[in-house]
Structures are given as structure tokens and as C-alpha cells.
Amino acid sequence: MSFALEAAQVSKAYGTVKALDSLTLNIPRGGVFGILGPNGAGKSTLFRIVLGLVRPTTGETRLLGAPAGDIRALRRIGAVIETPRFLPWLTGRETLRMLALASGEKAPDIEGWLDRVGLTDAADRKVNGYSVGMKQRLALAAALLTKPELLILDEPTSGMDPAGILEMRALMRELADKDGVTIILASHQLDEVQRVCDAVAILDHGKLVAEGRVDQLTAVNERLRLTASPAAKVLEILGDRGQADGDSAVFAAIPRADAPALIRALVKADVAVTEARWIGGDLEKVFLSHTGETDAG
Amino acid sequence: MLADAFAAERLRFFKARGTLFWSLMFVPMVSVVIGLIQGLLMRGLLARAAAQGNPSAALGREPISLLNQCIDSVSGSNFFIVQLFFLVAASAILAGDYRWETWRFLTPRNTRTNLLLAKLGVFGLAAAIGLVLLAVGGIVGSLASAALTGGGVEWAKAGGNTNAQLAGIFGIAWLETMTVGALAAVIAVTTRTGLAALLAPVGVWIVQGFALSQITRGFENPLQPPLQYLLGFPALQADMLKAALTPPDPGMAAVNWPVALAALLAWIAGLTALAVWLFKRQDLTRE
Numbered sequence: 001m002s003f004a005l006e007a008a009q010v011s012k013a014y015g016t017v018k019a020l021d022s023l024t025l026n027i028p029r030g031g032v033f034g035i036l037g038p039n040g041a042g043k044s045t046l047f048r049i050v051l052g053l054v055r056p057t058t059g060e061t062r063l064l065g066a067p068a069g070d071i072r073a074l075r076r077i078g079a080v081i082e083t084p085r086f087l088p089w090l091t092g093r094e095t096l097r098m099l100a101l102a103s104g105e106k107a108p109d110i111e112g113w114l115d116r117v118g119l120t121d122a123a124d125r126k127v128n129g130y131s132v133g134m135k136q137r138l139a140l141a142a143a144l145l146t147k148p149e150l151l152i153l154d155e156p157t158s159g160m161d162p163a164g165i166l167e168m169r170a171l172m173r174e175l176a177d178k179d180g181v182t183i184i185l186a187s188h189q190l191d192e193v194q195r196v197c198d199a200v201a202i203l204d205h206g207k208l209v210a211e212g213r214v215d216q217l218t219a220v221n222e223r224l225r226l227t228a229s230p231a232a233k234v235l236e237i238l239g240d241r242g243q244a245d246g247d248s249a250v251f252a253a254i255p256r257a258d259a260p261a262l263i264r265a266l267v268k269a270d271v272a273v274t275e276a277r278w279i280g281g282d283l284e285k286v287f288l289s290h291t292g293e294t295d296a297g
Numbered sequence: 298m299l300a301d302a303f304a305a306e307r308l309r310f311f312k313a314r315g316t317l318f319w320s321l322m323f324v325p326m327v328s329v330v331i332g333l334i335q336g337l338l339m340r341g342l343l344a345r346a347a348a349q350g351n352p353s354a355a356l357g358r359e360p361i362s363l364l365n366q367c368i369d370s371v372s373g374s375n376f377f378i379v380q381l382f383f384l385v386a387a388s389a390i391l392a393g394d395y396r397w398e399t400w401r402f403l404t405p406r407n408t409r410t411n412l413l414l415a416k417l418g419v420f421g422l423a424a425a426i427g428l429v430l431l432a433v434g435g436i437v438g439s440l441a442s443a444a445l446t447g448g449g450v451e452w453a454k455a456g457g458n459t460n461a462q463l464a465g466i467f468g469i470a471w472l473e474t475m476t477v478g479a480l481a482a483v484i485a486v487t488t489r490t491g492l493a494a495l496l497a498p499v500g501v502w503i504v505q506g507f508a509l510s511q512i513t514r515g516f517e518n519p520l521q522p523p524l525q526y527l528l529g530f531p532a533l534q535a536d537m538l539k540a541a542l543t544p545p546d547p548g549m550a551a552v553n554w555p556v557a558l559a560a561l562l563a564w565i566a567g568l569t570a571l572a573v574w575l576f577k578r579q580d581l582t583r584e
Binding site: 014048051052053054055071074075077079081082084085086087088089090094097098099101102103104139142146 | 306393580
């Protein structure tokens with residue numbers, strides 16, 4: 001199996017503070033992979049190491065099969081890490097031109113990417129006057145200029161308005177599904193990760209504490225809420241897997257695969273099911289159970 | 298790859314209007330203004346001398362050699378205040394990415410060696426343009442002065458400096474400026490601050506000038522300095538190269554210009570290599 005990112009026993013210490021602690025993580029190519037973790041978990045440090053901005057204290061990382069910092073591999077990736085900063089005297093268009101030149105990109109589709117991230121109208125304004133959200137969009141356009149195989153995004157929607165967030169999420173999925181770009185996304189917004197990502201890794205104190213497909217991780221806490229009459233009959237059928245929720249609803253602690261059989265059994269038993277809805281199963285519970293944090297930040 | 302990094306660096310530098318003004322335009326503009334003031338003062342003095350029937354009034358209207366003005370202007374670029382303005386460009390180019398936290402966008406696009414060499418290359422280009430503008434400023438100032446005094450101008454005086462000497466002075470001044478630029482690169486990478494890259498090289502240059510003024514007093518022949526001093530002081534190397542452009546007086550030994558040139562180039566190469574070595578090993582945790 002080929003990996004987009006490989007980290008083997010990677011540690012990074014800043015003085016006495018361990019940002020990464022023997023982290024081993026392999027992120028496969030294809031789809032959107034989320035990296036979650038509280039502040040100081042090591043997400044940004046991991047990104048900085050694979051991008052060659054900092055060197056690990058110990059361990060090895062590889063990007064698209066090449067050692068971290070290999071310029072040929074780096075040119076096949078795009079990255080937006082932390083709050084984007086640009087040279088304030090350049091316009092958006094000049095910024096992209098300058099970065100394309102630095103990459104050796106001879107025919108960059110600057111207009112196309114400006115349009116795709118919604119910055120065409122502001123392209124000739126100085127970056128100094130851009131909002132945080134506009135800078136995020138410009139950073140994304142800059143990352144995509146070289147038509148990367150892998151896109152590393154650190155909090156790509158921070159500072160964006162709700163419409164911008166939705167556009168960004170749609171763009172990420174489009175890039176992964178239609179253009180075949182592998183995306184590694186670090187975000188504090190668990191809801192965003194759950195909506196966009198196919199798989200996630202959770203880091204805490206520089207270590208990997210959980211990893212897997214989003215649907216598999218969230219299935220652990222998922223329950224089917226049935227509004228049905230008579231509810232007592234539902235509880236009787238479910239046995240110890242059932243739990244009453246008021247007079248007319250029942251929580252069923254069953255795997256998704258068992259849901260059709262349960263519904264059939266209820267119908268056969270003359271139970272009138274008026275609503276069936278999966279609840280819980282959100283990434284937040286998974287995150288909290290592994291990190292003990294009160295939020296994802 | 299290096300050409301790509303150079304093209305990117307050149308684009309961003311020539312879009313920074315404030316830096317361009319202070320690093321390249323300001324000193325030539327001042328020299329034009331000084332030429333105008335000199336012309337006005339001279340005009341007043343000549344008018345007074347003429348009114349008094351003083352024959353020196355005619356001397357003041359002797360043709361000015363523009364070539365000499367160019368040589369004086371370019372040669373004077375090693376004055377620390379002029380270097381300070383060149384260092385405005387060096388500081389912006391070499392320390393800008395630390396200040397604006399933009400390394401993270403550049404380092405994945407080219408090698409660190411290429412990125413830093415491209416910066417020094419663009420500083421070299423800026424220094425060359427700055428020296429040309431200094432020469433142009435000297436010419437414009439002289440023309441303005443001549444226009445005000447009614448004096449004539451000529452490119453070169455018979456038996457005076459030659460175009461080849463101007464080219465030589467230009468090359469030496471450029472190398473001397475590049476030495477300061479390479480020193481600024483080391484300081485920018487080490488300190489990650491533009492202010493240090495701006496001021497520290499000037500400080501080093503002032504200390505060097507002061508040390509040389511003390512040391513050279515003990516030389517038997519100022520044109521034949523002991524080798525350790527010739528190798529150790531870039532400003533002395535530049536002085537020796539400038540002296541070599543003038544034919545030696547009869548009976549005087551020629552200046553050892555090959556050693557001076559090699560040493561000056563070695564200083565530039567050594568400081569550049571040190572800056573690249575430091576930069577390649579640097580964690581860019583906070584640009």
C-alpha cells in the first residue's frame with residue numbers, strides 16, 4: 001500500500017516540551033484524512049516536520065514515498081499551515097505569480113484558481129487589505145497552483161464566514177473525489193472533520209491515541225432512536241439493548257447493520273414506528289473519550 | 298531551480314516601492330540636491346568674484362568631468378551611511394520572510410540553498426542598480442551645478458580617468474557591497490530580525506574602518522600592507538584594488554591586486570556559505 005504520509009517513531013522536543021512523542025502514523029493515499037487533537041497535541045509540528053520547516057529530534061517521516069524535505073516530493077504537495085501570512089505589498093494575483101515562479105511552475109492557472117476560491121474580484125487588491133477568510137482562500141489557491149497530489153490543510157476554514165466554510169468543505173470533497181487529490185486536514189471543528197473526512201487520527205500529547213474510519217469510530221457511540229407505539233413492545237423486543245426515552249421513544253443500542261432486521265421485527269409485531277433516527281455517534285464523543293478534553297481546541 | 302527562486306525574489310523586491318525608494322533612490326536624489334545647492338552657492342560666489350574683478354571667477358566655470366563625478370559617486374558608496382541605505386534592501390530581502398512569516402510558503406517550493414542564494418542574487422542586482430543610480434545622481438547633480446554656474450561639462454578630461462577605471466571602480470564597489478550583503482545574510486539568518494541585518498553590518502563596517510585607520514598608520518608602504526591585514530579586512534582589499542587601477546608611480550612597487558581580489562571574493566563566498574549552512578539547519582518554528 002502506498003502512503004501519502006508516513007511517520008515512524010517521530011519525536012520532536014522544544015527544550016523540555018515534547019511536541020511529538022514517538023508518533024507512528026501512516027496516512028493512505030486517496031480521500032480526506034483528518035487529524036484531530038487538542039492544542040499542543042502535535043498536529044502543526046507534524047506538518048512542519050513533513051514540510052521540512054523543522055527537523056525531528058528522532059524518527060523519520062516520508063511524504064509521497066520520499067524523505068521529508070525532499071524538494072521533488074514537496075513540489076507534488078500543496079500546504080496551508082496555520083494562519084496564512086503574505087507579503088503585504090503584493091496583490092493576490094502577484095502573490096500567486098511570485099509563488100508559482102518560486103515553484104518553477106511555467107504555466108500556472110492563476111485566473112482559474114482565483115476564480116475557484118472566489119477571489120477574482122479582489123485579485124488586484126493588496127493582500128494587506130484582505131480579511132482572514134480571504135487570506136485562507138488565497139493560501140488555498142497558492143497551495144493548489146502546482147496541481148498537487150497531496151494537500152495539507154491546517155485549519156483551512158478558520159476566519160471564514162459560514163458561506164465560505166460551506167464552499168471550502170465542498171471544494172475539499174470535490175478535490176478529493178473528482179481530482180483525486182489526497183487531503184490531510186487538521187481542524188478544531190469536529191463537526192467539519194466528521195462531515196468532510198473519510199478517516200481520522202486523534203493525537204494527544206504528541207502521541208497517536210486513536211485512528212480509523214470516521215464511520216467505524218463513531219459507530220461505537222451510535223444509537224437508534226425509535227419513536228414507536230407501543231414503546232413497551234419495542235423494549236420487550238430489544239431486551240437489554242433497549243432503553244426508554246420518555247413514554248413513546250426508545251433508544252436501541254444496535255449496530256447499523258442490524259437496523260433493517262429490527263424494523264422488520266417491529267412491523268411484524270404490530271408496532272407502529274413513526275420515526276427512526278441515528279443519534280450520538282458524533283466525533284466529539286470519540287474525541288473526548290480519547291483525550292479527556294472539554295473541546296477540540 | 299535557482300533561476301526560478303531568483304525570478305520570484307526579483308518580482309517581490311521590485312514591487313516593494315518603499316524599499317526601492319529608500320535603498321536605491323534616496324541617496325542619488327540627495328546627491329542631486331547637493332549638486333543643486335553647490336551650484337547655487339558657487340553661482341553666488343562667482344557673481345561676487347566677478348563683481349570684484351577677481352580672476353578666480355573664470356576658474357569656477359571650468360568644465361566639469363562627468364566621468365570623474367561618476368567615479369567619485371561610485372567610489373563613495375563604501376561610506377557607511379551609503380552602505381546603510383543599501384542595507385535597507387539587504388534587510389528587506391534577507392530578513393523579510395522572518396518578519397512576514399512567509400518562509401512556510403516558500404520552503405516547500407524550492408531548496409533552501411536556492412532560496413537564500415536567490416536572495417543574495419537579487420541583492421546583488423539591487424546593489425548594481427544602486428551604484429548606477431549613484432553615478433547617474435552624480436551626473437545629474439553636476440549638470441545642475443554647471444547649469445547654475447554657467448560652467449561647461451565634458452565626459453572625460455584629457456589625461457584623466459578613463460572609462461576602464463570607471464568600470465573597475467564599479468566592479469570593486471559592487472564586490473564591497475556584496476561583502477556587506479553576505480554579512481547581512483549571516484546576521485539575518487542568525488538573528489531572524491531585519492533591524493539586526495540593517496544595523497549590525499554597518500557597525501562591523503565602522504569598526505573595520507576605525508581599526509584600519511589605526512593599523513595602516515604603521516605600514517611602511519600603504520600600498521604593500523602585510524598579508525594578514527590584506528586577507529583580514531575586506532575594506533583594505535577594496536582600497537588596494539582601487540589603488541591598482543591607477544598606474545604606480547615610478548620606482549613604487551605595484552599593488553598585489555590578485556591577492557586582494559581573491560581575498561575579497563573569498564570573503565563573499567565564505568559569508569554566503571556560512572549563511573546557507575546556518576539556514577539549511579534552521580528550524581523555522583516561528584518565521
